[in-house]
Amino acid sequence: MVEATELPRIIQVRDNLYAAAFSLMKLLPARFIIDSAEASGTLTPGTQIIETSSGTFGLGLALVCRLRGYPLTIVGDSAVDHDLRNRLQLLGARVEIVEDRGQPGGIQGARLARVEELRRLRPDSFIPNQYDNPGNPEAYSVVADLVSDTLGSVDCLVGPVGSGGSTGGLATALRHRNSGLHLVGVDTHGSIIFGSPEGARTLRGLGSSIRPGNVNHSAYDEVHWVTAGEAFHATHELYRDHGLFMGPTSGASFQTAAWWAAQNPDSTVVMVLPDEGYRYQSTVYNNTWLRENGFDLASRPTSPVMVEHPWESENVWSRLLWARREFRVVAEQAVGV
Template sequence: MTIHQSTVYPSVIEAVELPKVIHIGGNLYAAAFTLMKLLPARHIIDRAIAAGDITPGTPVIETSSGTFALGLALVCRQRGLPLTIVGDHSIDDDLRNRLEMLGAEVELVEDHGQPGGIQGARLARVEELRRARPESFVPRQYTNPENPAAYASVGRLVSRTLGTVDSLVGPVGSGGSTCGIASTLRADTPTLRLIGVDTHGSVIFKAPEGPRLLRGLGSSIVPGNVVHTAYDEVHWVGPGEVFHATRELYRRHGLFMGPTSGAAFLVASWWAERNRDSTVLAVLPDEGYRYQSTVYNDAWLRGQNVPVRPADGPRLVERPGEGDGSWSRLLWNRRSYDDVAGVSTDRQTQESST
């Protein structure tokens, strides 16, 4: 049999873990992933196997209610490792079915008002399970340095494809992708501007904690993998403008992606328009198939009572939390968390929970 293909991949993991670099228009490019969290999941598990921290049959336990869970499930299935995912009720039935079909055990927890919100509750349950199964391995996506280290391969791909990138725009959850890619690109371009995209209700950049309709963006804890001194600018975006941008990304460019990708596209488009001499790269984390009944469903959008419309642009603020729910931006200027926000005694990190 003759295979007319430049590369034959050993599995679907290697085939889809890296993004496609796509020219969106003008000076704006996108690193579009099928499933971005597959990359750090594979990297973390394989490094643990190489180090002897995982041996055949070692149970893997992790907290996730989204794509990191799916990435781990794919990797653990292929590596023959039992997996327990601790999540919450934002795991929809379709995602839970996919996880369980891959052999993962899914446990959902409730938010009972403990420190760190629902993510704090999930982390506390992971620690309980780890103590009960001391032979288990916990990837700890929020603090494991192998998470951002996994994205060095993305930085190298971008450099080979585009050459110099002046500005990187990406959503911030665990901090792995934006900090990891920026670190690699800055080895050649120290002046690269890193623009993090967060959402209202997330505490990552010291905005007040609150409910978050946007899933996969932001956090109710401050992950250890978020290197605050890496960011030049932070934008907080709301669901209405992000839902509109997500649908526009598909209408205008044929990129059928999730709302975290829409958030990055919204901010990167605005930035590229105002910095036309810069090469701007937006990180688009995952495809939109999980959101066909939500973000891409008109009836669901009407039921959210959120105006889905184009945004006028961000309001420049001096401190986190001043945006009043509207799209806002802060010149972070590579400062530390405490330099921007003041020393906080109630700062929540994963280290305090596990």
């Protein structure tokens, strides 16, 4: 089941735009990390596994742990809706929900603090640590092989950035074949990953209130910040016009990738679509919910606003030429200005 589910479908969406469309993308690194821990002897039969997740990494981990007999505790937050929590519990996972009480690192900091508390109570437990475990990006080399075998050389990769695993891992592997591969990271306002001001994030599944160690900032050529409303609009367009029923992070990826592909018609562009849309039928795909939450999907910008520094990314689709710089360099330039 895992082998049949973890790899994406490679789909031509427009003339020069292709999708790596996953059913459940985080299943791949979850399985890879567990395999690696078993191979090294770090993980032995019956070991308690503890991880923080409010979305698909937790679900992927729960599937693997159920199949292999590992007890699992997932520490999440309010983004773990009733249906997701039910799916996790049906797979035998224990789910803890924490709240943001103003701790450093916001809600993700609170989740990580609870994971550390549980680890101290169970020092023999195993923590996959999706944010910093190098096995997360390494897992995507097999996807790079699939993309290259299907499409040949790729000129541009576009994908949402959360833990940093998928875009970073794919870009590293694809650049072994084409060092000039252009990497575009898609973030959202309120996320601090690329230095924009911290704030509330309506669009979840990408962005973060911490800077994960797996985000290799110097790998990115440009960064786009997309609002929730824009991403929801693009999610509907992706389904309505192309038959791809995906989640809102996929919509954010599509919005950015479709624009980039149109600006560069001679380039082969691949966008990462992380998960399907079934989890969002009562929200993103529900017009009543959208209206009650103030989302008008009648239109969206046709192009991003160019900014010079991350803090200039206001609440509209924004684009920054990151130019493969380290985060420290960008931050120092910000202080200088």
